[in-house]
Amino acid sequence: MGYLGPEGTFTELATIRFFAGRPYRGIPYPDIASALHAVQEGEIMAAVVPAENSLEGTVSITLDVLVHEVDLFIVGEIVLPVVHHLLGKHKNLSAYTRVLSHPHALAQCRRFLQQYLPQALREPVISTAEAARLVGASDQPWAAIGTELAAARYGLDTVAREIQDHAHNATRFIVCSRDTAGPTGNDKTSIAFSLPVDRPGELYHALGEFATRGINLTKIESRPAKKGMGLYIFFIDCEGHHTYPVVSQALSALQARASFYKLLGSYPRHRED
Incomplete structure (x- = not known):
């Protein structure tokens, strides 16, 4: 099972929780594209990658790779609260x-840093886990913002807990595989599509294929199609599995309207504990 590494990231924590009680071997990958391509090439069965953050929005590289570079399906999701801790080797901030x-x-964590560590230079690195690794390996008076998992991995203390500015911060992670997931009765479906012409009502009528069949859309957004200015790919999440007759009818009708269409997967919806 691959995940966005290095060890100690929120993605590893999401992987641990998603597969709780089931045997698996986690393999960290340096970036999202590498993890997804490893699934495509058969190196691993599946990969866990971030898809969306409640504060920062969509993880665009995840959508871009799924649409343009690989033929994989989303087979699961998990929403993980993002709780940031200050990690280091000194109690005195x-x-x-x-x-x-x-x-x-x-x-x-801007407010906390301004109030309690105004003297400290803020240095961005590739991940929270990499920050913890660098701090753990250094003899300098540095701190990292990361997870308690990262603190344990790299020999650091949790100096201050829950230092994030907003309490309602969460990230949605998806599990991607070469095979589709069967229906469970509590599913959602993700698709990507483009329309052949840009004219008034075109998107309205496309989305109407869901409304007229009583299918709830839970998400819609657009991304550049990478084929020219003003050309977009739309991403939709809807309730239900793509094999359900009413959902299948809506998807077929949408596909008939689209110049590009790709099923990204049907999978069990995240359940709150």
């Missing part, structure tokens, strides 16, 4: 000269 973390984590 005034001792730290630098704070390392992913740019999003630094931004999401």
Whole structure:
């Protein structure tokens, strides 16, 4: 099972929780594209990657790779609360000269850093886990923002807990595989499509294929199609599995209208604990 590494990332934590009680061997990959391509090439059975954050929005590279580079299906999802901790080797916050973390984590902890570590330089790195690794390997008075899992991995103390500015911060992770997932009765379907012409009502009528059949859309957004300015791919999540007759009818009708269509997967919806 692959995941966005290195060890100690939120993605590893999501992987641990998603497969809780089931045997698996986790393999970290340096970036999202590498993890997804490893599934495509048969190196691993599936990969867990971030798809969306409640504060920062969609993880665009995940959607781009799924649409343009691989033929995989989303087979599961998990929503993980994002809780940031200050990790280091010193109890005294005034001792730290630098704070390392992913740019999003630094931004999401801005108030805490301004109030308690105004003297510390903020240094962005590729991930929260990489920040913890660098701090653990250094003899400098540096701190990292990351997970307790990363603290345990790299020999750091949790100096301050839950330092994020917003309590309602969560990331949605998806599990991608070469095979589709069967229906469970609590499913959602993700698709990507483009329309052949840009004219008034075109998107309205396309989405109407779901409304007229009583299918709820839970998400819609657009991304550049990478074929010219003003050309877009639309991404939709809807309730139900693509094999359900009413959902299948809506998808077939949409596909008939589209110049590009791709089923990204039907999979069990995340359940709150």
